[in-house]
Amino acid sequence: MRIKRSMARRAVAVLGALALAGGVAACGSSDNNSSAGSKPGKLDGVGPITLATGKDTTGTLNSILDEWNKAHPDQKVTLTELPEDADQQLQQMVQNAKTKSDAFTVLNLDVVWTSEFAANGWVEQLPEDQFPMDRYLPPVIKTAQYFKKLYAAPYASDGGMLYSRSDLLKQAGIAKPPTTWAEMTADCKKVLKLPAGKGMSCYGGQLDKYEGLTVNFSEAVNSAGGQVVGSDGKPNVNTPDAKKGLDFLVNGVKDGTIPKDALTWKEEESRRGFEGGHVVFLRNWPYIYALMGDKKDSANKVAGKYEVSPLPGLSGIGKSSLGGHNLAISKFGKNKKTALDFIKWFTSEKNERVWLTKNSQAPVYGSLYDDPALQKQFPYLPTLKKSIENAEPRPAIVNYGDATAAIEEQAYAAISGSKTSDQALKDLQANLAKIVKNQ
Template identity: 45%
Template sequence: MLRSLPIVLAVFLTAACAATGDEGGGDTGTGGTGPITFATGRDTTAYLQPLLDRWNQAHPAEKVTLLELPEAADEQRAQMAANLQARSNRYDVLGLDVVWTAEFAENGWIIPLERGFFPLDRLLPPVVDTAVYKNKLWAVPYTSNAGLLYYRTDLIKKPPRTWADLRQQALAVTKKHDIEGYAGQFLAYEGLTVNFSEAVQSAGGQILSPDGTEVTLDPAKATIALDFLLQGLREGWIPKESLSYKEEESRLAFQEGRLAFARNWPHAYGPATAKLGKKFAVTRLPGLDGPGSSTLGGVNLAVSAYSEHQRTAQEFIRYFTGLENERRVLTDGSFPPVWTELYDDPDLIKRFPYLPVLKESILAAKPRPVSANYNQISLVIASTVAKALSPPYHEAADDVATSMKSELQEIIRTQ
């Protein structure tokens, strides 16, 4: 039972309490116990409550209440930021998109955590890195994510490895069958930032330096990435309606048989199976010269600097990210777990055949730009790319890339 913690953990919590006064920005310490809230994106699979019920049955004095935020990541962040800026204690445990770690830590909205309290050595290394900022652990990985290429096996004999393969196969299948070619998430929101980041990475580039202090975007690489998308739109193997697609729209288009190829997250696998059966499979995203690099997604759990029950919050996170719950995250929620060993479990692979490909994708994935001003950076990327992708395509891709780099440099200079 999690309430019977070793003495060493009590020592750790006392130390963490002292650390928060300088770095967390909050008024409360980490020693508080009692009821807590868990603020996270809307549970679309109804798998969360049973996990919370198990905790509540074992901890009647420290019950957790689920506070569901909007499904869209942008709206989740906006609600959390408003709450934390007001120094409200309404949220105790925060389900953060992995890219928010730097911003929330820099603003003093979450508290640093003790690495030894969590089994980080058994988690996928790139996933753990998303919870670290300035060499401190600020959250604990809960789910991971990497983009995959969904394709119709009844129409495509061999999955594409490169963009040229994808183009050739998409053009061929659209001519032969009553179906569109390829789509991702191309609406002007966070999903477009993700898709563009993947294209830049898959062309051999990057947007920011690993520490987020320098814009390393090579306009030539960014131009290649933009041209890949623009070529698809001009030639018609990327349908123009995909410019309005978020995750759900692209998922539905594929599983309803309207797309031969789709870039999406692993959560789309189950619904696609229910609709298409064995007529599809997944592979790594293609790139310029071979397999591409996905953006690393997922959710990390952090403790609000303004929570009055920070000790309970940390114990809950340890419970919630434990091995058996992580197994349920996959089996009941269809979300990618963070424990390495689950990706090598034969029984799970039999049930979720995409696990080996997903593991490869996660290990080869890269995080989105790490910056305390990530929201501004994402807005610049998404709005600039959306403008370039909108007909009649007046702006040259190299001019768009140069302009984007200049805007990003201005953001970095002012942070």
């Protein structure tokens, strides 16, 4: 199940980033504090359940559910497909929770939604001793916790990677992908001098005004040694290091290193830009790896001609933003024992292998990244594992929805040229400080 990563989160303020930091901030409500000391409730009830998730665009999900349903005829899972757009998914899940509807049993939550649902008492705390906590990648565990208690099961992870035109790098005499922005720019200049590089730009990402811009901006800032929000939960974005990160994007658009079209790119538009031969390098998620291997697609100019590496940074390998999804049990759903059993089965290592092999979905089990057979099929796995292990959570602000909207507004203003980097960061610092003060 590949959920479209249009990840706009502004419909509802998301408390998620706090959980990504381990739930250590003491700025929650009294409900939050009671959650911190609570124990998992008894999950009773056996019978039919529903799985609420974004639209399945892979064609794989129903076959997985069929396997469960054949083995559990009295505990069948009904798929409830929500819209492909993540904003609308979140809105429907929140509405369902606020009305205490039992229409949804198991919820497929983006990692930045988990703690909002936990803090509001919309999902059940899960028994950690029934999940293989020691086999998960450490960063993905934090995304499923709120105040260090487990409220969801890690289901899919995500880390940004650099896609490179390996064929053109080879033609230009470049032996390996770049590890710094300066190396990437220098490599591009060599490639663009080739006949095959005529008309191309250097680098593309997701710079449209939506959640992907928050991801790309945060990655640039973190990869330059800066931070958007400090470990104390206070904004710290108006700094020289943060400016270096933002200026990587601003100057890239200004000098043509980044095509202006990238200001309208989300994940899929940027993938098509790379496939169409418009950029030498692309920042994107692992799900596109398998999609770009389709040699039957006449519009695809890169099949068999690309490789992946860690994101570059200012002075060395950069830092990805952490993505992914978790499965939770609705507080208001029926047959919660079945729901727990289903989640344990659905997120098992066996099924994680299926998702990886069929959809190049990033698994949550460290062992799958180290499997020689899987590495042969997906050479990027060691790179992806490193990306996830070194990834940074998105800014740790309780009112995450307001924060990401402010980031998108100011980052886009700077990248599009309507504000200077200095002014954008100054305004962003003030906006984030106001959001934190009012949380």
